[in-house]
Ligand SMILES: Nc1ncnc2c1ncn2[C@@H]1O[C@H](COP(=O)(O)OP(=O)(O)O)[C@@H](O)[C@H]1O
């Protein structure tokens with residue numbers, strides 16, 4: 001299936017420059033400008049640039065729509081055994097991470113990865129095959145790969161296991177030392193995403209702002225087997241968040257940083273070279289495609305010009321200062337759109353499945369030989385007539401009715417008859433088993449629901465309590481206008497030494513930090529400030545956090561608990577999303593409760609219709625003319641109506657429980673998000689705390705204090 005890479009452009013919300021127009025209907029972007037405007041001086045003096053793509057997603061687009069438009073077709077293919085890649089490209093701050101992973105604070109903002117995971121597990125439940133999902137998460141920083149899913153106590157990127165590239169004799173690249181983790185459920189998969197994202201956040205220090213300079217690949221592997229087949233389909237979906245594509249010339253940084261900036265851009269430069277070579281090839285020019293020049297292009301080799309269904313999302317921002325980068329992204333995207341890939345279904349024979357099928361065949365053949373020997377007199381194989389089948393059915397029924405103790409051999413005369421008898425027996429068993437499981441399922445389902453509702457109720461109570469604590473704290477914080485340090489009279493709330501991963505029941509201290517959301521702390525130390533490349537759009541333009549006066553800073557360095565409390569009460573600004581998440585969590589929990597109640601109600605209705613049906617059937621059997629124990633009595637119109645009613649209620653019941661499952665997973669998702677925010681706040685605090693060092697005024701301090709400071713805070717500038 002040869003097809004071009006699909007290319008979409010997504011425009012981040014913001015105040016667009018006057019000449020910038022987004023036409024979603026015509027899938028077109030137009031950049032108009034004065035010829036003389038220096039902002040638009042991008043190799044070309046045209047007065048307007050116009051670009052058309054497979055789709056243009058405007059500022060208002062919702063994350064769910066992005067999934068529907070961009071990812072769904074790729075996911076459908078992956079479920080069929082075809083490889084897929086979705087990669088986001090664009091300058092820093094243009095919304096790549098927002099698109100691929102999602103916004104950091106608001107649950108509604110979750111991105112393609114968590115939404116894809118949900119969609120896939122829903123498809124697994126409905127699909128015709130048996131599916132298995134495995135997950136890997138790779139970060140590439142300065143051409144080295146790191147496994148984000150190995151450890152949850154990471155402090156620096158370098159602590160993560162390194163992943164290496166290996167090429168086999170057929171020229172296929174493999175990632176050595178990258179873990180592949182089974183995800184048996186949606187929750188498992190989201191937990192892996194959470195672990196990887198947490199590692200990503202923690203490893204991202206202001207000095208190596210990895211989110212800007214590294215590429216992240218979330219890989220979902222899907223295996224599927226159709227029942228009764230020896231063939232297994234293996235496909236993978238790459239969800240790629242590339243490093244910022246801003247040009248070196250515009251970062252305006254000096255010396256060492258320029259070299260580093262070049263290194264970031266180097267891998268994107270190699271990506272461009274690959275795209276250019278593929279572009280030439282698509283025009284029939286023989287060109288060497290330099291995949292091997294960088295780790296990122298090696299890993300994405302299949303996605304670019306290979307066996308893969310690939311989609312690119314170019315992320316752009318429309319503010320005047322971003323226009324040159326946005327145009328450059330559009331140009332790159334247009335080249336990508338010319339590349340042809342050749343995606344195919346990845347099928348292979350699974351030796352284990354093959355062996356078990358062959359074993360079955362051998363057993364059957366052996367039996368056949370036996371029967372053939374027994375009927376050596378040589379009756380020709382006969383095709384079974386309806387009459388013959390009826391005889392077989394009677395033979396099986398007779399055999400079964402003799403009970404388990406009977407030793408009488410089963411004789412039916414020929415291999416065809418023997419096979420037919422087995423089929424009849426199997427159908428009988430399945431029918432009976434189906435009846436039993438249905439009953440059991442109904443019982444078990446109701447019990448599970450009851451306990452689910454109980455759990456959710458507990459959760460509501462707990463969340464209510466946590467929310468009350470947080471609201472109280474926030475109100476206090478807003479109304480508090482005391483001088484900087486005076487607020488620290490109570491004992492501190494949490495130990496800053498460890499990051500707790502709260503599970504289900506979270507202590508109050510953990511909750512505070514979780515619920516207050518993120519905020520992407522800007523770097524505080526001098527070195528960190530100069531390390532960050534100039535960034536026109538994103539977080540680094542946020543105001544610097546408040547620092548205390550010099551002698552108070554020294555005091556705080558001596559008492560980290562107190563510092564944490566001061567940070568909490570005076571410095572930290574909870575994002576707006578806090579309220580939204582809180583409201584959403586409550587809403588979802590209430591929804592879950594309502595759904596649970598409805599499901600229990602439906603179950604009760606089903607039971608009562610069932611007993612009505614039983615009564616009707618008994619009555620009919622008793623009053624039927626020529627009543628005979630052994631002959632089944634046909635259902636009359638009343639019974640048939642009840643049967644239809646049961647079916648209707650059952651389908652409603654299934655709908656409700658399905659919805660309940662989804663809502664429950666939302667609740668878990670919001671909680672996970674809150675947990676992740678906790679990690680971010682912790683990092684912000686550590687940055688701020690480190691910044692206190694450069695503020696501390698030592699001249700007013702006596703020698704003992706200085707010594708204590710040196711011991712406790714590793715203060716290296718102590719001296720006369
Ligand atoms: N479509 C969007 N809607 C709302 N906020 C967005 C959107 N795209 C990006 N943002 C916000 O803009 C900032 C930068 O986006 P981000 O995804 O981190 O950019 P990148 O990964 O390209 O550097 C983040 O705070 C993010 O939440």
Ligand SMILES: [Mg+2]
Pocket residue numbers: 093096097098211212241
């Ligand atoms: Mg990013």
